[in-house]
Amino acid sequence: MKLGVNIDHIATLRQARGTVYPDPLDAAILCARAGAHGITAHLREDRRHIQDDDIYRLKELQPLPLNLEMANVESIVEIALNVKPAEVCLVPEKRQELTTEGGLDVIGHFDAIKDTVQSLTEAGIEVSLFVDADEMTLAACKDTGAPVVELHTGAYCNAEPNDRAVFIEQLIRSADYAHGLGLKVNAGHGINLENLGGILCIPHLAMLNIGHSIVCRAVFEGLENAVGEMFGAMQD
């Protein structure tokens, strides 16, 4: 199983004071040195952390394959078509949210998502849909033509340890179902060293995208160590 590191919150530190440091690009280089397989960066409409320039520089420098997380909005789709990252992950966005709260409403926005999947795919970009663990939604993902889904693990990760069983069972069922549809299955959101054990019970996972907890550990241990620690724990 591969590890993708989400470097959004390196940029959160930078945006807190409007300085030029810490630079997400330096973080990406350190993640590459630590053995990560990819970089995820979420270009939100409100630009609260990752900026357009970060995306262009990450693509130009290419320390690792770039997974551009983004809402399905025209202005951001245009940037994606311009940058041509290795992967795009379509995520929902709400202005007032603290972080991504739920999965993409693929059924409710099917035609718009299918159109964007087609245009990004034609540009040579691998498209992933960030969705809740729900079989009807996963079937709709398949019908959009997207080859990848990323299961939203937030409900499991944010639950009290004693309440997690129902969520992990749902994730296991969904991963099995998505794999059966021929979809590549990733997972992410809220994963940390404490809750990783349950995530490792999910079958068919190609990649975990982990950011906030790694960046938090990096504050005390350094980013290379935090990435290496997480990747090591994923092998257990």
Ligand SMILES: CC(=O)[C@@H](O)[C@H](O)COP(=O)(O)O
């Ligand atoms: C989609 C996902 O679960 C995370 O990458 C999320 O995008 C983090 O978003 P913020 O960086 O805005 O907290």
Ligand SMILES: NCC(=O)COP(=O)(O)O
């Ligand atoms: N898509 C999940 C991701 O990129 C990282 O989410 P988090 O670990 O920052 O919650």
